[in-house]
Every structure is written in structure tokens, then in C-alpha cells.
Amino acid sequence: MTKNSYNSVDEVAENFAKYFLNLTKTKNCFNVALSGGSTPKVVFDFIAKNMPTDFNWKNIHFWWGDERCVPPTNDESNYKMTKERLFDLVKIPESNIHRVLGENDPLHESERYSDEIKDVLPSKNELPYFDLIILGMGDDGHTASIFPHQMVLLKSAKICDVATHPDSGQKRVTITGATLNNAREIAFLVTGANKKEKIEAIFNQTKDYEVYPAAHIKPIEGNLSWFMDKAAWGNS
Ligand code: 6PG
Secondary structure, eight states, X not given: OEEEEESSHHHHHXXXXXXXXXXXXXXXXXXXXXXXXXXXXXXXXXXXXXXXXXXXXXXXXXXXXXXXXXXXXXXXXXXXXXXXXXXXXSOOOGGGBOOOOTTSOHHHHHHXXXXXXXXXXXXXXXXXXXXXXXXXXXXXXXXXXXXXXXXXXXXXXXXXXXXXXXXXXXXXXXXXXXXXHTOSEEEEEEOSGGGHXXXXXXXXXXXXXXXXXXXXXXXXXXXXXXXXXXXXXXXX
């Protein structure tokens, strides 16, 4: 596990973007699962502004680790956020964007997306093999859309499953624990003082840290990297 702490969110974004670029150069068909949340927005803004032609976009296929079950035009949509901050600003082939159809029935879409992932991605350990999965961590220690009240999604036999936001009840499609942990590289982007307590608990394995889904992201054979700002890192 690699822990990287930076002075600001902007520095997290710049350093993660360079890590991401270098990773994509290792393969001519690179499959990455994106995350929603605030830090990826800063990453996409940085890439679109500073590195629009550095990436060989035609070699990169974009997926999502989780998506809200809303239309792609809804402000809650992770796809919409990514489209506005990245896809509309750089030349990515439309066929390289594998959107979760949030407008569809959640259960049906979770099964469809599972099939698309299985059909397109190479497999390893009899599971789909992502080159990189980008994850955030919520204030409650959730990651992707695996929330503390649904730890069962960490062990789901499905590639993707339906999750429910604990407060809003919003349905989501999430990649489940086994496929997340099967990735070649997993990178957490965690910033802000509101994450400090959970980061300390997870890194120091204290205070019932195992109740936090993010604590269960442990790649089977791949590498796990944390990109954090000092506000989130605390004294870990
Ligand atoms: C989502 C994300 C979610 C996010 C965390 C952290 O769809 O909301 O996938 O898992 O990464 O909630 O979000 P912040 O970085 O904005 O705190």
C-alpha cells in the first residue's frame, strides 16, 4: 500500500493525474472505473486544462465504480459530472465510454452492466480485471456505493449490484467488493478534514475500523494507493 499526502487538493489532483497518465501508457487497451465525488472533479478539471493531449484517449475505456440511478442529464449523475469536466473537453471516442444507464430499472441495469463488464474486460481469478479503479471515501467510510449498512455488497457474488443510499434511499449501481479487489491498481482519492477520523481509524486499525467499507478494499494481487491532502491525512 502506498500513502501519498499532499498540501492541497490541487496537488492531489496533479499528482494523481500524472500517476494515471503513466499507468495508461502501460497498455494499448486500458480499462479504468471512475468514481463520483468532489476530488475526481478537481482531477478531471486539471487533466482537461493541463493535459488534454497527453493521454492516448483512444486506448482508454471508461467505466464507473458506481452510478446513481438517475438520468444522464441529472445533476446527481456521475456520468454527467465526468462528461462536463472531461469528456466534452478532450477527444475520447464515444465507444470508449461505458455509461451505467441510470435511467433504467436498477436491478435490470446492474445485471446489464455486469454483463457488459464481463464481455469487454479481460478476466483474472475468474473475475473482471480492471487496470485501475478510482475510489473515494464518504464521511461514513463508504466507498463506491457500498455503504456501512450494506456490507453484504462487499461479498456479493455479482459483479455489480444495487445499493441504496442510507439517507436519501437513492438507488445506485455499484461494482461489488470482489471485482473491486481484483483490480490491477486501486487508487483512493480522499481529501478534506471531514475524512480525517475515518482515515486514522482505517490506517491505525482502531475504533471498529472494520465497520467502514473502505477498510475492506484490499487488492488480491494489485496495488493500493491513497492520494490524500493533509487535511484528510491528519497524523496517520
Ligand atoms: C459517489 C461516489 C462516492 C464518493 C464518496 C466521496 O457516487 O458519490 O462514488 O463513493 O467517492 O462519497 O465523495 P467526496 O470525495 O465528494 O467526499
